[in-house]
Amino acid sequence: MHAYRSHTCAELNSSNVGDTVRLSGWVHRVRDHGGILFIDLRDHYGVTQVLCDPDSPVFAEMEKVRSEWCIRIDGNVKARDPELVNAKLPTGEIEVFVRDLEVLGAADELPLIVFGDQEYPEETRLKYRFLDLRREQMQDNMKLRSDVVMSMRKRMWVQGFREHQTPIITASSPEGARDFLVPSRLHPGKFYALPQAPQQFKQLMMVAGFDKYFQIAPCFRDEDPRADRSPTDFYQLDLEMSFVTQQDVFDTIQPVLAGVFEEFGGGRKVDQDWPQISYADAAKWYGSDKPDLRNPIKMQEVSEHFRGSGFAIFAKLLEQDGTEVRAIPAPTGGGRKFCDRMNKFAQEQGLPGMGYIFWREKTADSVAQELGIKVKEAQAKLKSGEVEGGMEAAGPLAKNIGPERTEAIRQQLGLGVGDAAFFLGGKPKAFEAVAGRARDVIGKELKLLDEDRFAFAWIVDFPIFEADEETGKVDFEHNPFSMPQGGMDALNGDPLAVKGFQYDLACNGYELVSGAIRNHKPDVMLKAFEIAGYDEAEVKSRFGALYKAFQYGAPPHGGCAAGVDRIVMLLADQQNIREVMMFPMNQRAEDLMMNAPSDPSSDQLMELGLRVIPQD
Incomplete structure (x- = not known):
């Protein structure tokens, strides 16, 4: 035996x-x-x-x-x-x-109990992660993660991709976050970096003639932590393809991800129709570039109904350039308590408040006030039909703008008795994020979400450039390596109107995929960086390998990367990404189990030619 x-x-x-x-x-x-x-x-x-x-x-x-x-x-x-x-x-x-x-x-007295569903502080769980991982839920999460990665690999191979590994120690290259630097012993005073992503290497593979590449790639970014993001390292399904359009990339990754969600989603519905929504429309309709489409609420602009109205705050606001008023419909939210609660929510988000209108059956109180009679008399008139009943708008805004405007708003939003609408105004960039969060809260509180569903949407047409509101200086708003739609002709026009072949995939309020068709033409690349204030010497210095490679017959290419940790988090129905990572850091980017980061020894510092300057 x-x-x-x-x-x-x-x-x-x-x-x-x-x-x-x-x-x-x-x-x-x-x-x-x-x-x-x-x-x-x-x-x-x-x-x-x-x-x-x-x-x-x-x-x-x-x-x-x-x-x-x-x-x-x-x-x-x-x-x-x-x-x-x-x-x-x-x-x-x-x-x-x-x-x-x-x-x-044998086991000593346990700092946390493995059997059962007892809750423990996250610090305790991470310090004794080897015990925490024995718990049934954690075992299931890690098995799921492993199975998802295996499924991704199989699905990529079926589509003709080969897996290649890219370096873990490389040069520092700005990808939108801070690098983790690694000092070189053999080259004192110089540093390597851990790769934020295999971005440049996978593009160089396309130049080298490897038509289809993928990798379950580790990525390292020194970022501030969030519930859905690790502060140090994460894994992504990274892929790149040559001779492809944006739609080709969509058609490649969709069956991979749809298949994974169908296989491991526990029977939840997986949308097969993935709409393509422009970045501008996503901001306008959902207040987010990663909208949760399980929520049916779609915001609309209602500026014309407030222009010149009796609600002075919005009327005066709309006299300024670049301002507008948007409405957040709230089906079934037509109660004063709920409306007051949402107004308080807006104040907690740093806004003065959030105006609202709700629609209800006409009451005897409102009829009495309207006709200047007693409530009992109004009740009698309603009962006899002498005064017509029906629907009325209520709330501070309704009183200020009058029945005609409130009725026009109701019809535009498609609302009825028992419904409400909330309003925010100003320059869109100042309130869109709050509006998006309000939409999420309204959808959840009113139970409008289809919880048993994975709803996907491609967000496309990202602007390449933005202008600083104070200085007017133009810089990159999103990925600087995206091919501009319209190529060089577009770059010779208004830079703020240039859209890129860049795209994200949103699912249930999370960004799962980001990618682009790459700017592989040296002259177009230099022009894009010139607009953002970078001269040719700086481009060659910071992105020398790519720029040089593009001089030698670079093919059109593009790709994307899907966040493995975030995908598993959704499939496991977890709210925190650390629940699906084997040995994560805490929110302060500390490994409490391994005691990292730790102080280096004097010998280590001396060997590397480094000195630590004490922080006050």
């Missing part, structure tokens, strides 16, 4: 009754039922119930065993009594009577 096990803790069933077996694993929990010890023995694959009574030669040793001890047992497989069968377990038909026991690893 094998030194540690003849079977895993998920393999035994009724066909094994009478067999002598050997199992190894961790003590999941211990139960003492009147002198009979029951132990749930757990390994990576599952759980088997083992038992021991005073007739067993190792009963005394078994009494000493505690939770999370690692043990080996030998025993005989027995059938459970029919009324004791556990249908929830693959091994639920049997149990193993223990004849021999070996303690492989």
Whole structure:
């Protein structure tokens, strides 16, 4: 028999009754039922119930065993009594009577309990990650992650891609975040960098004639942490293709991701129609370039209904250039308490407030106020039909702009009794983000989201340039390596009107994919950087390899990268990306388990020619 096990803790069933077996694993929990010890023995694959009574030669040793001890047992497989069968377990038909026991690893008192669903502070979980990972949910998350990566690889190979590895130690190259620098011992005073992405290398592969490349690539960025982003490193499905258009890239990655979500989405609906929404429309309709399309709310501009109206705040605002008023429809949100709650939300976001109108059945109170009569008299007139009932608009805005304008707004937004609308005004860039968050909150609170669905959308037509509002200086707004739509002709016009062949894929409010058709023409590349204030010498200095390669017959090429961690987070129905990463950092970019970052020794610093300057 094998030194540690003849079977895993998920393999035994009724066909094994009478067999002598050997199992190894961790003590999941211990139960003492009147002198009979029951132990749930757990390994990576599952759980088997083992038992021991005073007739067993190792009963005394078994009494000493505690939770999370690692043990080996030998025993005989027995059938459970029919009324004791556990249908929830693959091994639920049997149990193993223990004849021999070996303690492989005793456990000290546990800083966190593996069995059950107890909540612990994240700092504790990360410090003792090796214990946290024993928990069932974490085991499931990591299995899912591994299976998703395997599925991605298979789907890429089926489409004719080959996997190639790119360097981990390379030169510093701005990709939109801070580099992690690595000092060179052989070249004192000089530094390598960990790659923010394989961007330049994969483009150079296309120049070298490798038509289709992919990689499950590690990326390193010194970023501020968020719930959906690691502050240090992450993995992406990285791909690049030659002789392709933007649509070719979409047609390549869609079946890969749709297939992964169908395979691992737990039966949730996966949208097959992925709309293409311009960056400008996404901002206008959803207040975000990664909209959650499970939420049916679509914002609309309603400036004309407030221009010259009795609501002075918006009327005066609209006299200024570049301003507008947008409405956020809120179906079923037509109650004063909800409207006041959303107004408070806007104030918490740093705005003065958020105007609103809600529509309701006409009340006796409003009729009495309108006609200058008593409420009882108004009730009688409504009941007799002398005064027509129906719908009325309520709220501060409705009183200020009057019934004609409120009715026009209602019809434009397609709202009715019991519905509401919220309004924000000013220069769009100043309020779009808050409007987008308000849309999300409204959708969730009013239960408008289709939770059982993965809704995808391509965001396209990103602007390449933006102008600083104070100085007017033009710089890159998004990826500087994207091919401008219209090529050199577009760059010779208004730079703020230039759109790039750049795209993101949004799913359920998260950005899953980012990519572009690359600017592979040296003259167009230099012109784009010139507009942003970079001369030829600086381009050659910072992006020398790419610029040089483009002089030697560069093919049109493009690609994208899909965030593996974020995809698994969605599939696992988790809100925090650290729940699907094996050994993540905490929110301060610290590894509490390995004590990183740590102070270097004097010898290390001396060897590298470095000195640490103490921070005040």
